[in-house]
Amino acid sequence: MATVKTFLPILYLLLNSSFCSDVNCKDGECKSIKDTTQVFCECHKIYRSPACIIDYPTLESKINGIIYKPVSDLTTIYFSVKELKDYTQEIVGSVRDDIQWTQIFVKYNNVIQKFRNISTLHSQLKNGTITQSHYVSEIGAQFTDGNSSQFNLTDFHNMMIGTGDKHNILDTFRQSLVQDSQRQSGEPVECTKYYSDQIDYFLRYMFALEKEAVLAWSKYLLITGKSENIDFVERTFKDYVSQQWRLFNKNGCSPLKAVDLQNDHCVKLYHTTAQQQVKIKCGGLFKPFPDIVGCSGGQWSALPVCYAEQVNGQVECKSEGGVTVCKASCSPGWGSATHPLPSEYKCSQPPCPSFSPHKCNNCTQNNVCKDHEVCTGDFGTCLDTCLIKPCGVNAKCSSSNHDRSCTCVSPWKGDPDKGCRSQDLQWVQTGDVPSSMQTLLLHIYAH
Numbered sequence: 350m351a352t353v354k355t356f357l358p359i360l361y362l363l364l365n366s367s368f369c370s371d372v373n374c375k376d377g378e379c380k381s382i383k384d385t386t387q388v389f390c391e392c393h394k395i396y397r398s399p400a401c402i403i404d405y406p407t408l409e410s411k412i413n414g415i416i417y418k419p420v421s422d423l424t425t426i427y428f429s430v431k432e433l434k435d436y437t438q439e440i441v442g443s444v445r446d447d448i449q450w451t452q453i454f455v456k457y458n459n460v461i462q463k464f465r466n467i468s469t470l471h472s473q474l475k476n477g478t479i480t481q482s483h484y485v486s487e488i489g490a491q492f493t494d495g496n497s498s499q500f501n502l503t504d505f506h507n508m509m510i511g512t513g514d515k516h517n518i519l520d521t522f523r524q525s526l527v528q529d530s531q532r533q534s535g536e537p538v539e540c541t542k543y544y545s546d547q548i549d550y551f552l553r554y555m556f557a558l559e560k561e562a563v564l565a566w567s568k569y570l571l572i573t574g575k576s577e578n579i580d581f582v583e584r585t586f587k588d589y590v591s592q593q594w595r596l597f598n599k600n601g602c603s604p605l606k607a608v609d610l611q612n613d614h615c616v617k618l619y620h621t622t623a624q625q626q627v628k629i630k631c632g633g634l635f636k637p638f639p640d641i642v643g644c645s646g647g648q649w650s651a652l653p654v655c656y657a658e659q660v661n662g663q664v665e666c667k668s669e670g671g672v673t674v675c676k677a678s679c680s681p682g683w684g685s686a687t688h689p690l691p692s693e694y695k696c697s698q699p700p701c702p703s704f705s706p707h708k709c710n711n712c713t714q715n716n717v718c719k720d721h722e723v724c725t726g727d728f729g730t731c732l733d734t735c736l737i738k739p740c741g742v743n744a745k746c747s748s749s750n751h752d753r754s755c756t757c758v759s760p761w762k763g764d765p766d767k768g769c770r771s772q773d774l775q776w777v778q779t780g781d782v783p784s785s786m787q788t789l790l791l792h793i794y795a796h
Contacts, residue, residue: 405568408579412564415587433557453522453551460504463491464562471565481572488569498566499585505559506589510596519597520622522551537628540605540615548620552597559590602644606700609635609655613700631655635703638666638673652696656704661717664706672697677706682717685709686728721748741768 413433453461467488474484491501511517526547530538538544563586567579601618602625611630615621625644629637635655643650651668656675658664661683666675675694679685685707692706712724718731725732735746740755744765747754757769 405571408567408571409564411583412560412567412586415560415583415590433560453518453525456521457508457518460501460508461558463501464505464558467491467565468558468561471561471568474568485569485572488565489573498582502559502563502566502582502585502589505562506593509555509559509589509593513596517596518555519548519552519619523548523622537612537630539625539627540612540620542614544612545614545616545620549617552619556590556593559586600644600647602647602649604699605642605649605653607631607653607655607703608700609633609703610637610653610700629653634658636664638675639668652699652701654694654696654701654704656694657706659706659709661709662706664704666694673701675704677704679709680717682712682714683709684711684713684728686711689728715751718751720750723751740765743769 470479470484470487473479474481479487509518511521526544527538530536530543563582567582570576570578570582598618600623601621602615603618604613604616605621605627606613606616609632611632612627615627621627621644623644623646626641627644628641629639631637632655635657638654638656639651642653648671652671652673654666654673654675656664656666659677659679662677662679664675664677666673668674673694673696677692677694679691688707692704694704694706696702711728712718712731713727713729715722715724718724721733721735722731723734723737724730725737734748734751734753738753740746740753741764743758743761743763744755745758747756755765757763757765760772761769762771763769
């Protein structure tokens with residue numbers, strides 16, 4: 350019985366060897382299907398049946414998946430794998446001319462230039478511009494100086510993370526971007542659309558460049574029969590990308606939002622970093638509170654709000670326990686007939702709505718009116734004193750110091766407040782005037 354048990358596995362191996370002798374599995378392993386005379390090719394995960402042909406699209410899709418979503422619980426830099434693929438088509442050989450890009454590439458010229466060259470070769474191979482043998486020759490030549498692909502990938506990784514917080518490549522780019530913009534325009538650039546677009550482009554470029562270099566090297570390994578090393582490259586790449594992504598998002602703050610806020614484009618964690626100061630800018634005639642917010646511990650120092658200035662009054666805002674509180678009150682001598690009490694405003698969740706307090710357009714004291722005006726009541730309006738209390742007939746009104754004075758117009762006399770109704774009699778020569786006309790003149794001057 351023991352002999353039979355020993356014989357069966359041997360027979361299976363012999364049959365399996367016989368059945369597989371006519372099957373070419375290339376880089377896979379031929380195995381028989383139990384209880385049948387059929388065989389199949391057991392392929393590595395980067396190959397496909399029936400002959401274990403290189404399945405590069407599967408590998409590319411896997412690498413794209415790593416870069417598309419480096420860390421599952423964080424916001425991705427690409428909206429989709431398709432966007433990533435489209436983006437990597439345009440990065441080869443393209444670099445922005447901005448000064449901050451120049452500083453980055455000068456500082457890290459060696460590793461970036463090598464990765465850009467590898468990416469260009471990879472693109473040319475995919476487009477059929479160069480042959481496979483040319484590709485292998487050129488890629489291999491990149492590492493003849495003793496620097497392996499692992500060394501270069503690690504070098505690129507060290508460039509990305511720098512020495513950690515505040516000293517990584519994104520912080521270097523961000524500082525250069527802010528300083529350059531301030532020199533050119535003098536206006537704050539933090540959290541503007543230009544600012545966020547530049548940072549998005551920079552990170553997409555650097556991640557896509559890293560991904561393309563890994564794909565290019567993986568294809569080189571496949572072509573040269575060293576596919577067993579791909580798993581290690583893949584694991585290293587995934588680990589590095591995860592570290593980079595976590596670092597870039599580690600110290601950022603939540604989206605900076607408020608109604609009527611103009612520089613509200615810091616929406617991703619990597620758009621900001623710890624200790625970063627952002628000068629708030631509101632649209633139209635709105636004023637910001639506070640003037641500057643700081644990022645610390647993932648939170649902004651205050652919830653920003655855009656408010657309208659109080660007419661004939663003032664607005665005072667403060668931050669209390671993460672809540673922005675504003676109070677609008679009228680200046681002395683002013684009030685509101687429709688809103689006699691001060692306006693109050695609170696916001697505890699972003700985006701904070703704009704604060705437009707009521708207008709203090711009703712006077713309560715004469716001294717807030719113009720010199721020739723008076724206030725008409727407790728919550729009145731400023732009107733010309735002469736209109737409020739006119740003078741009598743034949744009297745002239747003049748106003749100053751919130752009061753009016755009346756004087757009779759010559760030759761009228763009387764009480765100017767009540768009316769000037771009499772005149773002084775004037776004697777005239779009547780020698781040459783007929784008696785009938787003398788009576789008429791007397792009558793005229795009497796009245």
